[in-house]
Amino acid sequence: MRTATVSIGVSNRHVHLSPKHLEMLFGKDYSLAEVKDLGQPGQFAAQETVSLVGPKGIVEGVRVLGPIRKSTQVEISRTDSFRLGIKAPVKESGDLAGTPGCMLVGPAGTVSLSEGVIIAVRHIHMSPKEAKQLGYKDCDRVSVLVEGERELCFHSVIVRVHPDFRLEMHIDTDEANASMLATGDQVKILGRTQDALDLVG
Structure with a gap:
């Protein structure tokens, strides 16, 4: 050692989407449009954005990151959590059990998440x-x-x-x-x- x-x-607020939720938000057979490679190989920022809706507020223009994942995950900051009114826990990526949800709003529809909102450790x-x-x-x-x-x-x-x-x-x-x-x-x-x-x- x-x-x-x-x-x-530096990771700004963003969303990882499952295939099902991608279609619900953007339309059937939709594919993400890559606009920028990220630091980790194979990861990219997509052109697409969604709005996050919580009990106390809305955050618009939240970037979708690719590629598509098995489960939808929303990563926000503590500051964002106050704005949304969501008590998001500090968790590792993928550890979504017991986490709060929120509503995602896209151009083709909405998704009501029962879990998946975290502050990434x-x-x-x-x-x-x-x-x-x-x-x-x-x-x-x-x-x-x-x-x-x-x-x-x-x-x-x-x-x-x-x-x-x-x-x-x-x-x-x-x-x-x-x-x-x-x-x-x-x-x-x-x-x-x-x-x-x-x-x-």
């Missing part, structure tokens, strides 16, 4: 080769130092290892604003969180 720098990817993507070089494994929790004008340390950042991943740390807009980070900025992985806490304890 060694310290390493990693690029930041901050995490670092790594390929198996990168993880081996750095001395980490899937589900490790590491500490990451942000240097600069608003220096801080993110603890318990989850390491996610998969052959389709490349080294990149994802945070949401609230976390980026608090630390004055932007996509492409570099931060430093200090080591496993427990080891870092032991040093200062």
